[in-house]
Amino acid sequence: MTLVAVRTEGDSLVDGYRAVVGDGPIRILESLARQLRGHRIAMVNSTATGGGVAEILHRLVRLLNELGVPTTWEVMTGDTRFYGITKTIHNTLHGWPGALSEEDHAYYLAMNRRAAESLALDADLVLIHDPQPAGLAELRRQAAQRWVWRCHIDLSSANSAVWDFLAPRIAHYDAAVFSHVTFVPPMPVPAYLAPPSIDPLSDKNRELDESEVEELLAPFGLPTRRPLVTQVSRFDRIKDPIGVIDAFRLARRREEAHLVLAGGSADDDPEGAEVLAEVRAKVGKASDVTVLLLPPDAHLVINALQRRSTVVLQKSLREGFALTVSEALWKRRAVVASAVGGIPLQVIHERTGLLARSIEGCASQIIRLLRSPELRRRLGGEGREHVRDNFLHPREARDYLALFARLIDIAHGS
Ligand code: UDP
Secondary structure, eight states: OEEOOOOOOSSOHHHHHHHHHOHHHHHHHHHHHHHTTTOOEEEEESOSSSSHHHHHHHHHHHHHHHTTOOEEEEEOOOOHHHHHHHHHHHHHHTTOSOOOOHHHHHHHHHHHHHHHHHSOOOSSEEEEESSTTTTHHHHHOOTTOEEEEEOOSOOTTOOHHHHHHHHHHHTTSSEEEESSGGGOOSOSSOEEEOOOOBOTTSTTTSOOOHHHHHHHHGGGTOOSSSOEEEEEOOSOGGGOHHHHHHHHHHHHTTSOOEEEEEEOOOTTOTTHHHHHHHHHHHHTTOTTEEEEEOOTTOHHHHHHHHHHOSEEEEOOSSOSOOHHHHHHHHTTOEEEEESOTTHHHHOOBTTTBEEESSHHHHHHHHHHHHHOHHHHHHHHHHHHHHHHHHSBHHHHHHHHHHHHHHHHHHHTTO
């Protein structure tokens, strides 16, 4: 169980964001931060690297500190058994098959009890991310504190037995936050909405010139003459890498292209190696597909890969939000993505990208984009503006600070 040290040196994030989103949104953020002066925030999740939540926390924690709201980040680590159980919780809450036994319940609670004894959770506001550490509120909460559960999962088709186990834990929070209104089931506490966001200044998303892109991708020997069709995702069945290969093979009957499946693993995801082996077996000796297993800090490589791609895919079968979609749209890429979870918030069909509901549909949208530079330019341009307006970190920070300010007001009876 660890406290993540967030790098604070370097240029001011606040100044950098001001240059991207303008003065107005930053002034609102600064004013909310002034209301929260003197209050400390603790963020808790279950991995320091890999996956969207860790990606967000690295920068959001730094931003909140820069704004003068002292914020720490605690990681609740587990063992293989715990991560197996929490992966089942994650998948079944997304409506995927699976079940928990009584022993699983007991083990989940025992691990939360262990974390409750060791994590530093004395802040005034505690923001718990996702189901893994959700049991902490009932174990550690003190009367003067405010606790918020931040759920990144689409609970609209959640397995009811698993939700029945989790909901009594959530009843100990003051509020829950979801990415999209359709994700929210009947809740024991008030629910608020705040979609996730990306950082336009991070290595993952900052501008790169063409020579930097070439240099970063040189070690991978990707073809330079054929257009790249790319999906960046953890090797997880929910991201449907096998379906991506099937869709690409259909598209390849009509158009020249090269598929890149790039991904790494997350500390709290035990299935990655198995899925990667399935993907490699499916690709076989095909020369028009590259599978890249990337280390957790390959942010610049992913940035370059997204920029170099003619089409970016996100063919998930279930999805919380898919930061990878915002990342691609921010880079003005043409995106084909499944109409699941939070993706339709980002991909407005025919305006900021193209939605697909099947392997055949995905293939035909890939073909359309490969054939039309004009369509790619139009969707990519609108996509960037849509992300600037809705899915950059200052907006997410504002949503959290506004909620915290409200919870503190309620506590003080105003
Ligand atoms: N990512 C990464 N390396 C990888 C795969 C993904 O850095 O090998 C990043 C990706 O760029 C994005 C985040 O991890 O920022 C994944 O977030 P998303 O919401 O797309 O999916 P999640 O993994 O949380 O389900």
